Amino acid sequence: MNYRHAFHAGNFADVLKHVVLSLCLAHLNKKPKPYRVIDTHAGIGVYDLAGNEATRSPEWKDGIARILEADRPAEVDLVLKPYLDIVRAMNDGKALTAYPGSPEIARRLTRKDDRIHLCELHEADAKTLDKRYALDSRIRVERRDGYAAMEGLVPPKEKRGLVIVDPPFEHRDEMAHMAEAIKDALPKWPTGTYIFWRPLKDLWAAERFDTGLAEWLFDEEYATPENVLRVDLWVRDLEAEGKLAGAGVVVVNPPFTLEADLVTVLPWLCDLLKQEAGAGWRVDGALAEEDFEEDGAEL
Numbered sequence: 001m002n003y004r005h006a007f008h009a010g011n012f013a014d015v016l017k018h019v020v021l022s023l024c025l026a027h028l029n030k031k032p033k034p035y036r037v038i039d040t041h042a043g044i045g046v047y048d049l050a051g052n053e054a055t056r057s058p059e060w061k062d063g064i065a066r067i068l069e070a071d072r073p074a075e076v077d078l079v080l081k082p083y084l085d086i087v088r089a090m091n092d093g094k095a096l097t098a099y100p101g102s103p104e105i106a107r108r109l110t111r112k113d114d115r116i117h118l119c120e121l122h123e124a125d126a127k128t129l130d131k132r133y134a135l136d137s138r139i140r141v142e143r144r145d146g147y148a149a150m151e152g153l154v155p156p157k158e159k160r161g162l163v164i165v166d167p168p169f170e171h172r173d174e175m176a177h178m179a180e181a182i183k184d185a186l187p188k189w190p191t192g193t194y195i196f197w198r199p200l201k202d203l204w205a206a207e208r209f210d211t212g213l214a215e216w217l218f219d220e221e222y223a224t225p226e227n228v229l230r231v232d233l234w235v236r237d238l239e240a241e242g243k244l245a246g247a248g249v250v251v252v253n254p255p256f257t258l259e260a261d262l263v264t265v266l267p268w269l270c271d272l273l274k275q276e277a278g279a280g281w282r283v284d285g286a287l288a289e290e291d292f293e294e295d296g297a298e299l
């Protein structure tokens with residue numbers, strides 16, 4: 001387990017994932033009934049952007065930093081508000097040094113009767129996480145394989161809620177694990193919202209995961225096309241060699257408002273976060289379109 005998220009915290013891929021997570025949680029908050037958040041690959045919860053890893057690899061400067069510094073149109077600001085409020089609160093008007101991971105976003109957006117279950121397999125990271133949230137009785141931290149844990153954690157007793165699956169993609173078969181996990185979980189908890197993060201590095205693998213998942217959901221009648229949303233952002237030509245060019249999430253059972261919110265912010269985000277020619281974005285149902293369009297065209 002060599003992956004260290006601190007090198008990537010706050011980069012464009014984190015921004016997109018965390019905006020989606022914040023919007024899904026804000027939507028769950030619209031109803032008073034409690035819900036459960038299950039984070040299968042939690043990381044350490046909060047990242048120090050002035051720390052050793054983030055200083056050596058300051059990817060956040062081309063991600064969250066650009067967003068905070070930009071003039072944001074009102075309609076974009078409204079969609080980003082749940083996410084940016086957290087980042088601003090953590091930095092309290094000072095220079096940006098603290099960045100929230102998915103557990104911290106969940107902690108800050110959930111209410112007193114909601115529950116959060118965090119899994120993290122890395123020994124030191126699991127200890128950091130456990131220590132960080134020891135005083136919050138709503139949060140349970142387990143040092144455990146997130147996929148194995150997910151099998152037992154769904155359905156949660158609250159019946160409402162969300163699972164976020166955000167593995168490090170150190171292994172070639174990660175997408176297969178994700179597909180197996182949802183095939184086990186969805187029949188047991190068909191109404192949960194599931195967020196799967198995946199890189200857009202191996203385009204063929206990403207396409208196979210997205211369309212395979214969507215086809216399976218429709219074939220098994222767990223979902224109609226409206227129940228699957230794929231969101232991607234790429235900051236340079238996807239075929240270019242070198243650093244990660246693109247990433248996104250596949251959301252099963254998204255809030256009905258998510259697609260419109262993302263279509264509002266993604267053209268702006270893409271324009272702001274692009275690093276080289278060939279940047280783009282898409283929001284679709286995974287089966288609707290196969291080709292990528294360049295520079296922010298809506299598919």
Ligand SMILES: C[S@@+](CC[C@H](N)C(=O)[O-])C[C@H]1O[C@@H](n2cnc3c(N)ncnc32)[C@H](O)[C@@H]1O
Nearest residue numbers: 005041042043101102120121122145146166168
């Ligand atoms: C991409 S990071 C998670 C970032 C976090 N979700 C966030 O958004 O802030 C992936 C994490 O998964 C952990 N990990 C790797 N394999 C795991 C497994 N099988 N089960 C649980 N955690 C795992 C890694 O140690 C790493 O901290």
